[in-house]
Amino acid sequence: MNNLLVFLIFAVVNFALIAAAYKFFGKRGILGYIVLSVIAANLQVNKGVIFDFGLFELEATLGNVMFAGIFLATDLLNEKYGYKEARKSVHISIFANISFIIIMYISTIFQGLEYSSNFNEALNLFFSINGGALKAVFVGNLVFLISQSLDVYIYSKLKNWDSSRKSLWIRNNGSTIISQLVDTILVTLGFALVGIFPMSIAFTVIVTTLIVKYIAAIVDTPFMYLMSYITPREGADD
Numbered sequence: 001m002n003n004l005l006v007f008l009i010f011a012v013v014n015f016a017l018i019a020a021a022y023k024f025f026g027k028r029g030i031l032g033y034i035v036l037s038v039i040a041a042n043l044q045v046n047k048g049v050i051f052d053f054g055l056f057e058l059e060a061t062l063g064n065v066m067f068a069g070i071f072l073a074t075d076l077l078n079e080k081y082g083y084k085e086a087r088k089s090v091h092i093s094i095f096a097n098i099s100f101i102i103i104m105y106i107s108t109i110f111q112g113l114e115y116s117s118n119f120n121e122a123l124n125l126f127f128s129i130n131g132g133a134l135k136a137v138f139v140g141n142l143v144f145l146i147s148q149s150l151d152v153y154i155y156s157k158l159k160n161w162d163s164s165r166k167s168l169w170i171r172n173n174g175s176t177i178i179s180q181l182v183d184t185i186l187v188t189l190g191f192a193l194v195g196i197f198p199m200s201i202a203f204t205v206i207v208t209t210l211i212v213k214y215i216a217a218i219v220d221t222p223f224m225y226l227m228s229y230i231t232p233r234e235g236a237d238d
Contacts, residue, residue: 004051014069015223026236034073035096041066058208068216071176083156090148094141101137139190147183151175172224176217184209
């Protein structure tokens with residue numbers, strides 16, 4: 001199946017799951033999905049993919065849809081519960097992600113049995129000292145803190161300026177466009193510096209990743225409006 005089609009399906013499924021998490025579990029559901037997304041995105045970002053647009057192709061790292069979902073989820077928290085809750089979700093998700101990596105790193109120290117050699121190699125590939133995930137998390141969490149803090153701050157300021165549903169798309173896309181630009185530049189340069197990919201392709205990765213992220217931001221806008229009408233089920237936020 002074409003990667004671009006998979007990307008669009010993945011985006012719709014991801015954003016729909018955020019809406020479902022909010023509907024069934026309220027604020028806790030959004031927070032839980034943010035934690036899941038941060039962990040998944042830092043694993044997926046180690047995989048490079050090609051998006052074929054027919055007349056041209058874009059090379060980018062996987063994980064962009066999950067990261068786009070994180071920005072959507074924190075915007076939703078900001079919209080429904082305020083700036084402090086959105087900011088808290090950023091800190092909790094970083095703590096959860098670092099905890100996950102520490103636990104998985106410790107698992108690579110154990111001597112595995114022969115029948116689990118493939119699994120042992122996979123763990124070492126991602127979670128050993130030289131593993132891709134460990135490097136990605138080190139850089140990614142620092143950049144995530146910067147870009148997400150910027151995102152929730154800008155969204156809050158735009159909401160103070162105009163909190164109407166009519167201007168929801170401005171809050172959603174305005175905060176995302178700026179914060180994703182900062183995020184993409186910093187994380188790409190960081191990944192290149194720690195050797196996840198060569199510095200020679202950094203500019204190309206920045207441009208292509210921004211295009212992919214901005215496409216995801218356009219796709220998430222209808223979901224933001226949909227979720228503005230959703231009320232969590234009774235007792236979800238008790």
